[in-house]
Amino acid sequence: MASGTALIYDEEMTSHKLLWNDPICDIEVPERLSFSYEQLKCYHLVERCVCVPAREGSEEEILLVHSSEHLEVAKSTQTMNEEELKRVSGNYDAFFFHPSTYRCARIAVGAGLQLVDSVMSGKVCNGMALVRPPGHHSQRNAANGFCLFNNVAIAAEYAKRKYGLQRILIVDWDVHHGQGTQYIFEEDPSVLYFSWHRYEHQEFWPSLKESDYDAVGLGRGKGSNINLPWNKVGMGNSDYLAAFFHVLLPVAFEFDPELVLVSSGYDSGIGDPEGQMNATPDVFAHLTHFLMQLANGKLCVILEGGYHLKSLSESVCMTVKTLLGDPVPQITGEMAPCLSAIESIQNVRAAHKPYWKCLMYEDTSFLQNLSTKSHLLEKVNTNPSTEHESKITNKDEMVKVERFLELHMKNILFPVPPIKTAATIESEASAHLLPLSVRVVKEMDMNEVKALVSAFYADLVKEDETLLSLGSMLAVLDKILTKQVCNGIAESPTASVSVAVALRHSVRFGFQRVLCIFVGDMEIIPNTEDGRILMIHICEKQQSEKTNSKHYISLNWKEVRFTFIRSLVYVRMHRFEENFSSCYFSSSRRQSHSVKRVRRR
Ligand SMILES: CC(O)(O)CCCCCNCCCN
Ligand SMILES: [Zn+2]
DSSP: OOOOEEEEEOGGGGOOOOOSOOTTTTTOOTHHHHHHHHHHHHTTOGGGSEEOOOOOOOHHHHTTTSOHHHHHHHHHGGGOOHHHHHHHHTTSTTOOOOTTHHHHHHHHHHHHHHHHHHHHTTSOSEEEEEOSSOOTTOBTTBOBTTBSSOHHHHHHHHHHHHHOOSOEEEEEOSSSOOHHHHHHHTTOTTEEEEEEEEOTTTTSTTOOGGGSTTOOOOGGGTTSEEEEEEOSSOOOHHHHHHHIIIIIHHHHHHHOOSEEEEEEOOTTBBTOTTTOBOBOTHHHHHHHHHHTTSGGGOEEEEEOOOOSHHHHHHHHHHHHHHHTTOOOOOOOSOOSOOHHHHHHHHHHHHHHTTTOGGGTTOOOHHHHHSOTTOTHHHHHOOOHHHHSSOOOOSHHHHHHHHHHHHHHHHHHHSOSSOSOEEEOOSOGGGGGGSOTTEEEOOOOOHHHHHHHIIIIITTTOOSHHHHHHHHHHHHHHHHHHTTSOSEEEEEOSSHHHHHHHHHHHHHHTTOSOEEEEEESOOSSOOOOTTTTEEEEEEESSOOGGGOOOTTEEEEETTTOOHHHHHHHHHHHOOOOOSOEEEEEEEOTTTOOEEEEEEEOO
């Protein structure tokens, strides 16, 4: 398995710039690249990457996707004066030429191809190319939306031909629909294109009917084009994660790509004037991390949009940090997706039901009685994530976002409590084997355990033998409940009793919502009646007849995939205001595990 992360950046691409007044294009500035690169240096991330030089894409490589007419027009602009540049630019929707644009665009193409070669040759495992002008709006015969050549589409076509790839996934998390990429591959089943984008029922640019969820691909390509339209602004981390859990990841795992390319636009992040969304930079660490599980980690991230310099550069850093293998930060904030996001997710799942096994049991009956463009949601649904973050409209709002990001990123990078793990161990001798971040805790004193059990848990603990094992669990749990560590691990020969005691202990300690995932057979099903415990039980045989609580879900582990559990957990979880920690219990004898996440008061 290859290792290492490539970073491709060439200052030459900062020479393309707008020479005249154009309020539509004036956000696509050279500083987008230099600011991001500086931030990467500031976090010492550049030095950890394998710096791969960019190169000019050849005319032949550009012709893999574009017409020769388009290439000739682009080439001819190199010697034009400002007036001619302005005239030619006017032939396109939202595009501007500079005398250096053609050269910059060729370098942007070449950077993407260098990245593909570095990954496919095994020189690195993954990487990122910081390029401009961007690419995903440009089409076979036209520039469009700041894009001249479609960098990612050319990279996909190049990878197919040079490496004989049969399945390439393109994930486009830019806030605009990459219609250029869609047009290029919509009849090609070997390229699965996924895009989410601000849409607002076709109100938002480029305002195309074919950007909606029912554009599933054409002919043999049916099912290989997935559009997830956001019909409201203010979408946040929970909406993006739900889109991955319920749309992209199930299909991507089924597609099983040999290479993953990302049209990585960060205008879907908080503070961006175009996107007006609320997702914070750390969400891109999670999105990147999920995609690293595909294609044996062969992941090429190529920059598209992103116009709030601070938000853009922090998101770029979160992406590269994750590509390098750093742990992803704790998810914070709203956990449940908003109604509008759920509607879009359901619509696109229904549209793709005929093409993907993971969707074949989808219940699409809702489509009959719910207009698919339900404006009912406009009235009732104020997206919760817009409440706490203002919409970015003008300069002082931009500064407000800067301030928010300063504080937010500090919490992300230096969380409290630090990611520390508590563990109890059999012998002091093995203590030195544990990594420094693990805090060894002494088992709880047996008299203390007895007093606790007789007072509150006598109905759960039948044999004295169990008392012994409770000591280590309670010691670890106490460190978590009192915020001294973030998570912990304890071993127990009687996992289900330990879990039952731990759950009741956590609720007694004042937690309002506790999630428990228990793998294996469970002698006693803990009481979830008070609604403060959500129990997900993965077991051999359904045990739901033992309890009819809606907070107890039992799944047969033969059918369940992790992504499904993750999405189930997210869908069922309510609002969590603060961080929550987790304990991990395992029984050495029966290997039945349970992971419990406790929420802070
Ligand atoms: C790479 C990218 O997707 O970020 C480019 C976005 C272009 C936005 C053009 N807006 C035009 C608005 C016209 N009323
Ligand atoms: Zn964009």
